[in-house]
Amino acid sequence: MTRGDPTRRRKKMPTVSMTVNGKSVSSEVEPRTLLVQYLRENLGLTGTHVGCDTSQCGACVVHVNGESAKSCTMLAMQAEGSDVSTIEGLAEGDTLHPMQEAFRDNHGLQCGFCTPGMVMSAIDLVRTNNNPSEQEVREWLEGNLCRCTGYHNIVKSILAGAKAMQG
């Protein structure tokens, strides 16, 4: 056992169980563990990112029971029994989700860091509004920051993705 072994000196911790990308998972977590930490550190799903500490940037958006949620703003234990999906669960094999494909087709990403949150958020927009206008897309993205694209191609991607999701 190395000195860094995380199991050393641990008190008995509560267990959290949920479904993530269709798979049942269950782990002991410290009660203060955020959902995003649980996904990244316990499950190794590092596609969900942390870009801020004030719930502003949206890099951490996942779906909890089908709705978009900022996984930095909820505890893992609040997702007990929930159905969580992350960016890793969107594509089917090699086939990208239409929203992923639309981002690729329209150069809707550059450094890629905000992208998982953007895509997850965009899919939830289309769930609630299957034919959004450009203005509606821009307003919906209020909670997602991108520093690379100037949003021009993200908006274009989401409009195209919304269309493709209808097809």
Next chain:
Amino acid sequence: MSETGIGVPVKRVEDRRFLTGRGNYTDDINQPGQLYAWILRSPHAHARIKSVDIKKAKEAPGVIAIFTGADMASDEVGSIPCGWQIHNKDGSPMNEPAHPPMAFEKVRHVGDQVAIVIAETKAQARDGSELISVDYEVLKASIMMNDSLSKDALPVHDDVPSNICFDWELGDKESTDAAFEEADHIVSIEVVNNRLIPNAMEPRAAVAEYNSATGKYTLNTTTQNPHVIRLLMGAFVLQIPEHKLRIISHDVGGGFGSKIFHYAEEAILTWASAKVSQPIKWTAERSEAFITDAHGRDHETSADLALDKSGRFLGLRVSTNANIGAYLSTFGSSVPTYLYATLMAGVYTTPNIYCEVKTVFTNTVPVDAYRGAGRPECTYLLERLVNKAANETGIDPVEIRKKNMIQSDQFPYQTPVALQYDVGDYPASFNTALKSADYEGFADRKSDSESRGKCRGIGISTYIEACGIAPSAVAGALGARAGLYESAQVRVHPTGSVTVYTGTHNHGQGHETTFAQLVAESFGIEVDQVEISHGDTGEVQFGMGTYGSRSMAVGGPAILNACNKIIEKAKKIAAHILEASESDVEFKDGVFQISGTDRELSFAEVSLAAYVPHNYPIEEIEPGLDENAFYDPLNFSFPAGCHICEVEVDPETGEIEINNFTAVDDVGRVINPMIVEGQVQGGLAQGIGQALLEGCVYDESGQLLTGSYMDYTMPRADNMPNFNVSTQSVLGASNPLEVKGVGEVGAIGSPPAVINAILDALNPLGVSDISMPASPLKVWQAIQKAQ
């Protein structure tokens, strides 16, 4: 012929991994046995450290070790060096006070490193840090440059009592003063270039590991230039030789300059990893990023323009104070000097220019390059001044620019501020922009706005930038302490696929696609046959990294030259196999052919022969197909263009709406038009952000008031317009690819276009000046004041 070669809008190779959550950013990396670090930071802008008591913290659950600045000092850890030496007007070198990675004896800005706490979990490290008791003697802080320069200011560094880092000049003062003697008009302006916080979406992070069995260090870090970090940290700070130090930066979530610099945390983590003999990970929180990532801009300038009766520019005099922050960051000294004053001619024929720059230490975060770095500051000054000259002389803003523009037959054009522009056609992009923005139809749109009680304005900005940084000899003569060439290794594998190792770094620019297009074009293959490797000093021989729009302009020709060496060697192999003379072998569209015959070999066949040399000119050449090249440009490249912004202002509320933003940019040869447009759009958002939204605010005591996304206004989707972006290029003349660079143009050209548009809109109300960011409150107040 390659269908994915130069000029094709190829979809990005790197997208699939980012879109499926399989990027490999530094915080995604975990090592077996990894510990976590939390860095205790100064809550004060300026204080003496009287004592640091770590006793209680050391006993906290999970805490493994705690180190302070005193520990690093007793290990004789070196000072973080500055990469560019500037000289004062009198020829003496700039003041370079020590920059210890961890504060020792004194803290100099809120956020300065005081101690590192290493624990089994991040939470334990952070909890432990709260038990450290630091006894500070709080000192008076200097936050604004005027504070630092006042008589009763305390020195930020005890060995620099004046708080002046350097007092520098460029240009001919005498001839410029003489031009002002003869002037018919003199137009004066004072502008502030607002301090910005770069805010790449990925916070900085590092994972350091020391292997005591091999004596090797590995540092994964969020950097734009891993080899530069290896050189600076290895040779100057920690004294680790290159062969024992590997720096890796795979995927990096945006940089915009802020990830060029060698940061203290990199050295602290690397040093501490040997102390504890376990890997250590540190990831900045966003609040930490705000108070530790180098900031950008922060200039205060006064300038005068001398004109003759007809509106021709005779002379320009500029005096700038630039805030350099608490420490000299890696390129902090070059930004307000050689990246700033050398562009003061802009696209104009101004014959006499003199610029002086004083840089000032303050108790704030270090200031260094941020997208554009010096060139946005220059462009903002120049284009505000030209507009003011138009207003004061009554000459139309279009006409005054046309009258003074360098014409396409004047190249190469020697400016009075050191640079020689290689090639360009400024009137062409200017006229295209006017047309594309429907400048002529503006009057109708203005009356339409007025009929609805709104004020409408149109603002023009032209710009030029020197990029493709840089010719090493020139940079060296100006004070750079390193060469600025680029390297490439092109490795053709036995079956004809290719791996390219480049010393530049991809953190959103799409190099994995555009560099592959360049190779595809050279070899007549497709991009899916090419892999671009970057960001690992263990794989790439050497490189200077990515900044200053240099990757394609300097890194591209290195790749091209290596490809040409491959072709040269492959021709020899083909000639041998085809039993022909080498001079008869032609290489075209991926095929080696004997001229005028149907005897040919494919690229893959020759590749295989190079590695299975059964029938091979072994007496003449070695087996294998793997070539290196280093490329050092002869001159900078000079992208230029024209940006036009049209706004509608609501005089009742001060609210500003951008109705149209047109950018016509000359970026030289376009390798991938889709990526070029994306680069311009992103730059525009940062420039418009600077003009309308973003501004770093400290209070008097040095606390950062804009320290989170709740307080610092980042551009969001609903306050950005759609952009009308196009290119009008004259092929570059400084490199064999004829490219110029595109990463920074958007951020350089746009801020003055926005402000000129707002001032045009408010001109009828008597408003003649507004500072950035032009928030609705500021606009409303300016209107009220003018009434």
